[in-house]
Amino acid sequence: MYLLSRIVDNQKNLQDGLVHVNMVDIFKEYYDDAEDFKFHVGSGFFFLDGFGEFYDLIDIDKLNLGSDSYEKYWNTRAPILVMMGKETNKTTKESLLDAANMVKYALNTHEKQYMEFLEDLINKGLIKFKVFTDQRFHAKIYFFYDGLSIDDVYVGSANLTSAGLTRNIELTAV
Numbered sequence: 001m002y003l004l005s006r007i008v009d010n011q012k013n014l015q016d017g018l019v020h021v022n023m024v025d026i027f028k029e030y031y032d033d034a035e036d037f038k039f040h041v042g043s044g045f046f047f048l049d050g051f052g053e054f055y056d057l058i059d060i061d062k063l064n065l066g067s068d069s070y071e072k073y074w075n076t077r078a079p080i081l082v083m084m085g086k087e088t089n090k091t092t093k094e095s096l097l098d099a100a101n102m103v104k105y106a107l108n109t110h111e112k113q114y115m116e117f118l119e120d121l122i123n124k125g126l127i128k129f130k131v132f133t134d135q136r137f138h139a140k141i142y143f144f145y146d147g148l149s150i151d152d153v154y155v156g157s158a159n160l161t162s163a164g165l166t167r168n169i170e171l172t173a174v
Helices: 023-033 048-052 068-074 090-097 099-105 109-123 162-167
Strands: 037-045 080-087 127-132 140-146 149-156
Touching: 023 037, 023 140, 023 149, 023 162, 048 109, 048 162, 109 127
Parallel strands: 037 080, 080 127
Antiparallel strands: 037 140, 140 149
């Protein structure tokens, strides 16, 4: 869809004549354009604040559970799949281990909102996590689908953390 039109580098404030975007901008474009949005990500690091970057962008009512063929291929109907390494922070770990009571781990208002949002996605079967614990999982890859069809895949250095998605100097390309 957006092949080679730009590089994702989180440097939106640079005034150098180039178009600079971050992964949240990319996510929003695919999410807004897809009729049947599916999103898979592999990230060595996943922090709740990274997922919080999508909090204002995702309308839970717009997400559709996958079809029978999708479930057969991915072993879930969840449209959002997160493959992650074991590197995370305490708040995120406790939230994922205790989804039914994740709000009690909130440290501030935003994290509380993000946890409630994540809890809603989990309870409705709209998100699934696979955590690699045996070895270090260091991938940074983002898959955007419309139904079963892959629109694009982005590969680079951006982890699924707020800093990786919006602030760090990252390079991610189609």
